[in-house]
Amino acid sequence: MTGTPAAALRLLHAGDHVAIALRDIAAGEQLAVDGQDLTVATDVPRGHKVAVLARASGEPVEKYGHVIGTATAPIAPGDHVHSHNLTFSAHAATSAAQAGSTGSWTPPELPERRTFLGIRREDGRVATRNHIAIVASVNCSATVVKAIADRIERAGILPDTVDGVLPLAHDLGCGMAPSGEGMDILRRTILGYADHPNVGGVLAIGLGCEVNQMEQLFAEFETGPHRPARDLPLVRMTIQDSGGTRATIAKGIEAIEAMLPRVADVRREEVPVSELVLGLNCGGSDGWSGITANPALGHASDLIVAQGGTSVLAETPEIYGAEDLLVERATDPRVAQDLLDVIAWWEKYTESTGASMDNNPSPGNKEGGITTILEKSLGAVAKGGHAPLAAVYRYAEKIDTRGFGFMDTPGYDPVSVTGLVAGGANLVCFTTGRGSALGSRPAPTLKVATNSDLYRRMGDDMDIDAGEMVEHDVSIEEKGLEIYHALLDLASGTQSASEELGYGLEEFIPWHIGAVM
Structure with missing residues (x-):
């Protein structure tokens, strides 16, 4: 007989070999799923899989209507299916010729609410926040970047329209090839943050002798895909040319204080989703x-x-x-x-x-x-x-x-x-x-x-x-x-x-x- 509600298990797709335990299930519990009764062989934690169909060793196991692996041992209905009896297996190759084979998409019914309050930038993009970013070109300037952000935040000088000063410190920028995929990714990432609609002003700080030189880094701001289409406040400096750590921190704070009025001059307006x-x-x-x-x-x-x-x-x-x-x-x-x-x-x-x-x-x-x-x-x-x-x-x-x-x-x-x-x-x-x-x-x-x-x-x-x-x-x-x-x-x-x-x-x-x- 079935002594436990069927809601203890959920079958995701007709023909699946396993169902999901919606709660912790004890060994010996009798459950109903997909029109059949089964007895769970061992304790099964919530979220784990219970077999609903038998699988021989070497046979594929399906969930969501797709193969999720191969049985490494015989599996009987009611068995707990996990790492002890299921392993990764190769999956069928997919061809680009299958593009669009699912047919046309039917969009969902839209809700009444179709706008939000955003910040419209000069280039037309919409921001959801308004930060000042302090960008490190290299790990060597990370300490300075964090120190400037910390002092600005603790000084309590940020207007309500500025959401914060964001130190973008990382562990790269030197000890790497000056060109190639690694450097391309680093520069693309840094510039993507500097040109982000949620950034209203940028202070970039380098050491001075790093591989990721400031001039090359920001060259894309002149000609590359991240060239700003707006008048973005941008100040660049290096620790070696600014007189050392303390002097750079002081100059960085001054630079942010100077750009604050422009960065703060924003308002939210109703914009479409x-x-x-x-x-x-x-x-x-x-x-x-x-x-x-x-x-x-x-x-x-x-x-x-x-x-x-x-x-x-x-x-x-x-x-x-x-x-x-x-x-x-x-x-x-x-x-x-x-x-x-x-x-x-x-x-x-x-x-x-x-x-x-x-x-x-x-x-x-x-x-x-x-x-x-x-x-x-x-x-x-x-x-x-x-x-x-x-x-x-x-x-x-x-x-x-x-x-x-x-x-x-x-x-x-x-x-x-x-x-x-x-x-x-x-x-x-x-x-x-x-x-x-x-x-x-x-x-x-x-x-x-x-x-x-x-x-x-x-x-x-x-x-x-x-x-x-x-x-x-x-x-x-x-x-x-x-x-x-x-x-x-x-x-x-x-x-x-x-x-x-x-x-x-x-x-x-x-x-x-x-x-x-």
């Missing part, structure tokens, strides 16, 4: 990520894109195995091939370092119920909703195509978000099941908990509880609309939990590629 550029990211994922927070965020993303706005998915290692879902949504074969080229680069890159794409799921991911990267990716892609894929960007490349896009970034949260912000995202939404502690500036981050237990335990860090989708049967559309409204509030100036806690000062971490010399 089409001016949003939303970065989509996740971290500390668990077995609920793919059924609560991620699809709900996907619906919010679709609501923004349907109004002419922009959202950008990232974390290439975390779409691996699910790239076919994006290729099929590509607007044309060129966009699809761009994505497949990125996947191929990562396969070669990980192989050259002796790693595997399946190294991505962290210990925390696995404790939360995720077994392979294929499974993780299928849940992660849900953040991108259902809109057509209109563009693929290199890391920190300027986001210049409206609609839904993808940016090539690592899966490491702060590095990925840094790339999205450098590309021009003026908002970030971040989902987490384990409780990632992350925030971003100058673009603020909205944090969505995948389960209510996390939301209760780390309430100070979380903005939205997506666990209600399981605990109270809230629909994807309802929770997605809640996220959408929270994003508009955030864009209008309401502080996120991570902003209130001071996150975003240490999360500027450019992607480091290349040799340390």
Whole structure:
């Protein structure tokens, strides 16, 4: 007989071999799922998988209607399916010819609220915050950059219209090749932040003898893609030419005090949702990520894109195995091939370092119920909703195509978000099941908990509880609309939990590629 409600398990796709445990399940419990009764063989934690169909050793196992790995031992209905009996397996190749094979997209019904209060810049872009950025060209100037920001903040001289002074310190800029992919990424990232719509003024500080020379760094401000189309206050100096550390700190403070009146001269006005550029990211994922927070965020993303706005998915290692879902949504074969080229680069890159794409799921991911990267990716892609894929960007490349896009970034949260912000995202939404502690500036981050237990335990860090989708049967559309409204509030100036806690000062971490010399 069936002694426990069927709600203890959820089957995500007809024909799946496994279902998700919606609560902790004890060995011997009798459950009903998809019209059949089964007895759970061992204790199964919430978010983990329970077999609903038998699998022989070597046979594929499916979840979300996709293969997530291969059985390494016989699996019977009721068995706990995880690392002890499931392993990563190769997945079918995808062709750019599949672009657009999902057919036309039906946008969701739009809500009444279709505007937010933003700051219109001279070049037409819209800011959601107004920061002064202090940029380090090299790690050697990081201490000075942080000291200037700290003294300005403690002096209490910032007007209400200035959201803060942001020290952009990092560990690169020297001991690296003066040209090539590594330097290109660093400069693109720094300039992306300097030219970000949420930045109203820039102070750039170098040491003087570093590889990443100030003249070369800001040459792109004259001729490159990050050339400002507005009168951006910009002051540059080096420690060696300014008289040393104390003198540079003093001169830096004077420079910021001088630009403050111009930076502060802004006001918020009602602007359409089409001016949003939303970065989509996740971290500390668990077995609920793919059924609560991620699809709900996907619906919010679709609501923004349907109004002419922009959202950008990232974390290439975390779409691996699910790239076919994006290729099929590509607007044309060129966009699809761009994505497949990125996947191929990562396969070669990980192989050259002796790693595997399946190294991505962290210990925390696995404790939360995720077994392979294929499974993780299928849940992660849900953040991108259902809109057509209109563009693929290199890391920190300027986001210049409206609609839904993808940016090539690592899966490491702060590095990925840094790339999205450098590309021009003026908002970030971040989902987490384990409780990632992350925030971003100058673009603020909205944090969505995948389960209510996390939301209760780390309430100070979380903005939205997506666990209600399981605990109270809230629909994807309802929770997605809640996220959408929270994003508009955030864009209008309401502080996120991570902003209130001071996150975003240490999360500027450019992607480091290349040799340390």
